[in-house]
Amino acid sequence: MAKRYWLMKCEPSAYTIDDLQRDGSTAWEGVRNYQARNFMRDDMQLGDEVLFYASNAEPSGVTGLAKIVRAGYPEKLAPWVMVDIGFAKNFKGTVPLETLKTTKGLEKMVVTQKGSRLSIQPVTKDEFAIVLTLAKTIRSSHSSHS
DNA sequence: GCCAACGTTGGC
DNA sequence: GCCAACGTTGGC
Numbered sequence: 001m002a003k004r005y006w007l008m009k010c011e012p013s014a015y016t017i018d019d020l021q022r023d024g025s026t027a028w029e030g031v032r033n034y035q036a037r038n039f040m041r042d043d044m045q046l047g048d049e050v051l052f053y054a055s056n057a058e059p060s061g062v063t064g065l066a067k068i069v070r071a072g073y074p075e076k077l078a079p080w081v082m083v084d085i086g087f088a089k090n091f092k093g094t095v096p097l098e099t100l101k102t103t104k105g106l107e108k109m110v111v112t113q114k115g116s117r118l119s120i121q122p123v124t125k126d127e128f129a130i131v132l133t134l135a136k137t138i139r140s141s142h143s144s145h146s
Numbered sequence: 147g148c149c150a151a152c153g154t155t156g157g158c
Numbered sequence: 159g160c161c162a163a164c165g166t167t168g169g170c
Contacts, residue, residue, distance in 0.1 A: 011168085032166095033153075056168055097169080115151045117167050 004043060005123040007051040007111055008066070008085070017052045017064035017090050025069050025086040032080065036120035041072040041081045043122070050085055051123060051131055053111065054094065061096040062131055065089040093138040095131060105130045 008028065010016075020026060031037055050066040057063075070084035101112045110121040123131075 009168090035153095060169070115168095117152060119167085 001045055004045065004048045005051070005125060005128040006039070006044065006048060006068075007053050007062070007121045007123050009053045009055045009119045009121075011056045012054050013056075016054065017066075017087075020052065020064070020066060020085070020087045021090050023087070025084055027082050027084050029075060029082045031082070031119060033119060036118055037079070037081050039120050039122065040083050044068050044071055044083050046071050049088070049128065051128065055119075057094070059094055059096040059098065061094040061098075061100070062091070062135070063094050064091050091135050091138055095134045095138065099134060100131070103130060103134060 015026070028040070031040065046068055048068040050068065051062045052064045052066050054060055054063045065088035066085040067088050068083055069086035072081045072083050074080070075082050097111065100106050100109060106112055106127055109123065109127045110116050110118065
Protein backbone atom coordinates (compact mmCIF):
# COMPACT_ATOMS: atom_id res chain seq x y z
CA MET A 1 0.00 0.00 0.00
CA ALA A 2 1.21 3.47 -0.80
CA LYS A 3 2.49 5.59 2.03
CA ARG A 4 -0.12 7.72 3.71
CA TYR A 5 0.09 10.99 5.55
CA TRP A 6 -1.51 12.03 8.83
CA LEU A 7 -1.86 14.82 11.31
CA MET A 8 -1.83 13.97 15.01
CA LYS A 9 -2.81 16.47 17.67
CA CYS A 10 -1.54 16.78 21.18
CA GLU A 11 -1.64 19.50 23.79
CA PRO A 12 1.82 20.73 24.78
CA SER A 13 0.97 20.17 28.45
CA ALA A 14 0.72 16.46 27.63
CA TYR A 15 3.46 15.88 25.04
CA THR A 16 5.52 17.95 22.62
CA ILE A 17 7.77 17.38 19.64
CA ASP A 18 10.67 18.13 22.00
CA ASP A 19 9.55 15.23 24.17
CA LEU A 20 9.39 12.98 21.12
CA GLN A 21 12.86 14.06 20.05
CA ARG A 22 14.14 13.20 23.51
CA ASP A 23 12.32 9.86 23.68
CA GLY A 24 12.89 8.77 20.07
CA SER A 25 9.51 7.11 19.96
CA THR A 26 6.36 6.83 22.02
CA ALA A 27 3.13 4.86 22.22
CA TRP A 28 0.18 7.02 21.17
CA GLU A 29 -2.22 5.94 23.89
CA GLY A 30 -5.45 7.36 25.13
CA VAL A 31 -7.28 8.21 21.93
CA ARG A 32 -10.96 7.88 22.79
CA ASN A 33 -12.68 8.69 19.55
CA TYR A 34 -13.95 5.98 17.25
CA GLN A 35 -13.09 7.70 14.02
CA ALA A 36 -9.53 8.34 15.16
CA ARG A 37 -9.28 4.79 16.45
CA ASN A 38 -10.41 3.41 13.13
CA PHE A 39 -7.68 5.34 11.34
CA MET A 40 -5.09 3.79 13.66
CA ARG A 41 -6.58 0.33 13.46
CA ASP A 42 -7.35 0.17 9.75
CA ASP A 43 -5.27 2.64 7.81
CA MET A 44 -2.02 3.57 9.52
CA GLN A 45 0.94 1.61 8.24
CA LEU A 46 4.58 1.39 9.20
CA GLY A 47 6.45 4.25 7.58
CA ASP A 48 3.49 6.57 7.17
CA GLU A 49 4.46 10.19 7.81
CA VAL A 50 2.87 12.40 10.43
CA LEU A 51 2.49 16.13 10.98
CA PHE A 52 2.87 16.65 14.71
CA TYR A 53 0.32 19.27 15.74
CA ALA A 54 0.27 21.22 19.00
CA SER A 55 -3.28 22.09 20.01
CA ASN A 56 -4.26 24.60 22.68
CA ALA A 57 -0.85 26.19 22.13
CA GLU A 58 0.39 29.71 21.44
CA PRO A 59 0.09 29.51 18.62
CA SER A 60 -1.49 26.18 17.79
CA GLY A 61 0.04 24.56 14.74
CA VAL A 62 2.42 22.02 13.29
CA THR A 63 5.66 21.79 15.27
CA GLY A 64 7.44 18.89 13.63
CA LEU A 65 7.31 15.54 11.88
CA ALA A 66 6.95 11.98 13.07
CA LYS A 67 6.50 8.60 11.44
CA ILE A 68 4.60 5.47 12.28
CA VAL A 69 7.06 2.96 13.72
CA ARG A 70 4.46 0.41 14.84
CA ALA A 71 1.08 -0.11 13.24
CA GLY A 72 -2.13 -0.35 15.24
CA TYR A 73 -2.24 -2.68 18.22
CA PRO A 74 -4.75 -3.00 21.07
CA GLU A 75 -4.63 -1.05 24.28
CA LYS A 76 -5.33 -2.91 27.50
CA LEU A 77 -8.71 -1.22 27.56
CA ALA A 78 -10.86 -2.61 24.75
CA PRO A 79 -11.87 -1.57 22.17
CA TRP A 80 -9.16 1.06 21.97
CA VAL A 81 -6.12 0.94 19.78
CA MET A 82 -2.75 2.69 19.70
CA VAL A 83 0.23 3.06 17.39
CA ASP A 84 3.86 3.94 18.08
CA ILE A 85 5.28 7.06 16.51
CA GLY A 86 8.95 7.89 16.06
CA PHE A 87 10.71 11.21 15.93
CA ALA A 88 11.49 12.57 12.48
CA LYS A 89 11.96 16.34 12.64
CA ASN A 90 11.65 19.24 15.04
CA PHE A 91 10.72 22.48 13.30
CA LYS A 92 12.52 25.61 14.44
CA GLY A 93 9.13 27.02 15.32
CA THR A 94 5.47 26.46 14.59
CA VAL A 95 3.58 26.52 11.32
CA PRO A 96 0.52 28.20 12.84
CA LEU A 97 -3.02 27.12 12.14
CA GLU A 98 -3.64 30.67 10.94
CA THR A 99 -1.01 30.17 8.22
CA LEU A 100 -2.50 26.83 7.19
CA LYS A 101 -5.89 28.47 6.85
CA THR A 102 -4.59 31.14 4.50
CA THR A 103 -2.28 28.99 2.37
CA LYS A 104 -3.40 28.11 -1.11
CA GLY A 105 -3.86 24.38 -1.54
CA LEU A 106 -4.81 23.75 2.09
CA GLU A 107 -8.40 24.92 1.81
CA LYS A 108 -9.67 21.37 2.17
CA MET A 109 -7.18 20.21 4.78
CA VAL A 110 -9.18 18.73 7.66
CA VAL A 111 -7.49 20.78 10.37
CA THR A 112 -8.40 24.04 8.64
CA GLN A 113 -12.11 23.19 8.61
CA LYS A 114 -14.30 24.84 11.18
CA GLY A 115 -15.05 22.69 14.17
CA SER A 116 -12.55 20.01 13.27
CA ARG A 117 -11.85 18.39 16.60
CA LEU A 118 -10.63 15.05 15.33
CA SER A 119 -7.27 14.28 16.96
CA ILE A 120 -6.04 12.06 14.13
CA GLN A 121 -6.67 13.26 10.61
CA PRO A 122 -5.74 12.08 7.14
CA VAL A 123 -3.57 14.48 5.13
CA THR A 124 -3.06 14.30 1.38
CA LYS A 125 0.40 13.98 -0.14
CA ASP A 126 0.04 17.46 -1.62
CA GLU A 127 -1.05 19.00 1.69
CA PHE A 128 1.87 17.34 3.43
CA ALA A 129 4.31 18.74 0.86
CA ILE A 130 2.87 22.25 1.22
CA VAL A 131 3.24 22.15 5.00
CA LEU A 132 6.86 21.06 4.58
CA THR A 133 7.45 24.05 2.34
CA LEU A 134 5.87 26.33 4.93
CA ALA A 135 8.10 24.83 7.61
CA LYS A 136 11.19 25.86 5.67
CA THR A 137 10.12 29.49 5.87
CA ILE A 138 9.93 29.46 9.66
CA ARG A 139 12.31 31.88 11.23
CA SER A 140 13.84 30.71 14.45
CA SER A 141 11.98 32.13 17.41
CA HIS A 142 15.39 32.87 18.92
CA SER A 143 16.46 35.12 16.11
CA SER A 144 16.16 38.83 16.56
CA HIS A 145 17.15 41.25 13.86
CA SER A 146 17.44 44.98 14.07
C1' DG B 147 -11.57 31.30 30.96
C1' DC B 148 -15.22 31.47 27.49
C1' DC B 149 -17.98 29.08 24.58
C1' DA B 150 -19.15 26.99 19.88
C1' DA B 151 -18.90 22.70 17.87
C1' DC B 152 -19.22 18.20 18.26
C1' DG B 153 -19.53 13.27 20.26
C1' DT B 154 -21.77 10.35 23.60
C1' DT B 155 -25.27 8.88 26.77
C1' DG B 156 -29.60 7.62 28.33
C1' DG B 157 -34.67 8.33 29.09
C1' DC B 158 -38.52 7.61 26.71
C1' DG C 159 -34.58 5.81 17.10
C1' DC C 160 -35.22 10.56 18.68
C1' DC C 161 -33.21 14.17 21.04
C1' DA C 162 -32.08 16.78 25.37
C1' DA C 163 -28.54 16.77 28.52
C1' DC C 164 -24.04 16.41 29.31
C1' DG C 165 -18.94 16.12 28.64
C1' DT C 166 -14.94 17.27 25.81
C1' DT C 167 -12.14 19.67 22.45
C1' DG C 168 -9.71 23.38 21.13
C1' DG C 169 -9.53 28.19 19.01
C1' DC C 170 -9.50 32.46 20.69
